[in-house]
Amino acid sequence: xxxxxxxxxxxxxxxxxxxxxxxxxxRRAALHxxxxxxxxxxxxAEAMGAVADTARECLNCGNISTxxxxxxxxxxxxxxxxxxxxxxxxDLWAMERxxxxxxxxxxxxxxxxxxxxxxxxxxxxPKLIERVSSEExxxxxxxxxxxxxxxTTAHYIADQLEHRVRVTSLAQGVPxxxxxxxxxxxxxxxxxxxxxxx
Amino acid sequence: xxxxxxxxxxxxxxxxxxxxxxxxxxRRAALHxxxxxxxxxxxxAEAMGAVADTARECLNCGNISTxxxxxxxxxxxxxxxxxxxxxxxxDLWAMERxxxxxxxxxxxxxxxxxxxxxxxxxxxxPKLIERVSSEExxxxxxxxxxxxxxxTTAHYIADQLEHRVRVTSLAQGVPxxxxxxxxxxxxxxxxxxxxxxx
Ligand SMILES: [Zn+2]
Ligand SMILES: [Zn+2]
Numbered sequence: 107x108x109x110x111x112x113x114x115x116x117x118x119x120x121x122x123x124x125x126x127x128x129x130x131x132x133r134r135a136a137l138h139x140x141x142x143x144x145x146x147x148x149x150x151a152e153a154m155g156a157v158a159d160t161a162r163e164c165l166n167c168g169n170i171s172t173x174x175x176x177x178x179x180x181x182x183x184x185x186x187x188x189x190x191x192x193x194x195x196x197d198l199w200a201m202e203r204x205x206x207x208x209x210x211x212x213x214x215x216x217x218x219x220x221x222x223x224x225x226x227x228x229x230x231x232p233k234l235i236e237r238v239s240s241e242e243x244x245x246x247x248x249x250x251x252x253x254x255x256x257x258t259t260a261h262y263i264a265d266q267l268e269h270r271v272r273v274t275s276l277a278q279g280v281p282x283x284x285x286x287x288x289x290x291x292x293x294x295x296x297x298x299x300x301x302x303x304x
Numbered sequence: 305x306x307x308x309x310x311x312x313x314x315x316x317x318x319x320x321x322x323x324x325x326x327x328x329x330x331r332r333a334a335l336h337x338x339x340x341x342x343x344x345x346x347x348x349a350e351a352m353g354a355v356a357d358t359a360r361e362c363l364n365c366g367n368i369s370t371x372x373x374x375x376x377x378x379x380x381x382x383x384x385x386x387x388x389x390x391x392x393x394x395d396l397w398a399m400e401r402x403x404x405x406x407x408x409x410x411x412x413x414x415x416x417x418x419x420x421x422x423x424x425x426x427x428x429x430p431k432l433i434e435r436v437s438s439e440e441x442x443x444x445x446x447x448x449x450x451x452x453x454x455x456t457t458a459h460y461i462a463d464q465l466e467h468r469v470r471v472t473s474l475a476q477g478v479p480x481x482x483x484x485x486x487x488x489x490x491x492x493x494x495x496x497x498x499x500x501x502x
């Protein structure tokens with residue numbers, strides 16, 4: 107509730123649902139946008155509407171894309187023998203910023219969790235196993251967060267893929283309890299280079 | 305740079321320009337929106353576009369409105385004898401949440417600042433003086449932030465309006481260095497009730 111006109115109140119309510127914004131920062135952000143309504147608010151609304159209409163998950167890897175199959179999966183420059191498994195698209199972006207990995211990805215969209223009733227199917231792990239069989243995959247690199255859930259998920263995937271393919275994981279450099287998306291490019295590069303078999 | 309499709313990169317760049325969001329939180333917020341693209345992103349884009357098209361400053365008081373004159377200025381329930389002067393629309397909203405003030409407002413849009421070359425004209429102070437003359441105003445309540453710039457501006461306005469109208473300011477309860485928009489309703493109510501002549 108901001109005591110603004112109802113259209114603006116509705117906007118603030120929606121903005122307050124974004125991660126990192128509470129009611130007060132949503133009011134501040136909305137006022138900032140209204141002050142810059144020609145230069146920022148209108149273009150932002152249009153960009154957001156366009157992305158809402160076109161963005162979707164890549165049917166192959168789960169990456170965010172504006173096509174059914176993402177540009178990484180369709181690129182002829184990416185090695186098809188290596189699949190890097192990440193929890194989240196934000197982690198894929200972090201890997202891409204490091205610019206050291208030349209293979210393709212598999213985005214789980216989370217980690218296994220008995221508490222939240224998230225099993226292998228919810229994470230697309232059967233699809234990963236299918237990709238290992240049907241594509242010419244020689245190595246699966248597990249780039250999961252160094253959290254308990256992340257490592258539980260990594261062990262589960264390693265077990266499933268045992269004897270089918272070489273399974274490695276990011277090793278050196280990922281701090282205990284750390285999350286990939288917080289790391290600098292150099293740390294990610296070092297961790298990938300020093301990857302070890304699970 | 306997120307290594308997302310270029311439409312999504314453009315969206316993240318714009319979101320990173322909002323107060324309270326940096327590049328990383330903008331990426332997180334964009335991914336959250338894309339995950340909820342039907343239920344949140346699309347309605348948010350539409351609400352934002354609608355507000356960008358309709359929001360404007362009230363020609364009388366500077367409040368944000370979807371009409372030329374805002375609903376507070378046109379309300380027959382508000383006392384026309386009292387004008388409350390605030391720095392920002394966020395402060396007006398904070399006053400309205402306290403629900404204790406029944407008059408109308410004048411939004412300065414900032415404070416006097418020699419450094420930033422902000423003079424009385426940039427803040428609509430001539431318009432305030434004109435309103436005091438042309439409307440049946442009996443009291444101007446200065447509800448400016450308890451900062452150096454806020455108090456300098458309050459003294460300037462009080463000097464300009466001397467002998468024309470009773471000028472008071474919020475007194476008890478506003479902490480030194482504090483900003484109105486951070487205060488709870490009770491503190492604002494107490495400060496308004498204990499207002500004193502400047
Ligand atoms: Zn893909
Ligand atoms: Zn008004």
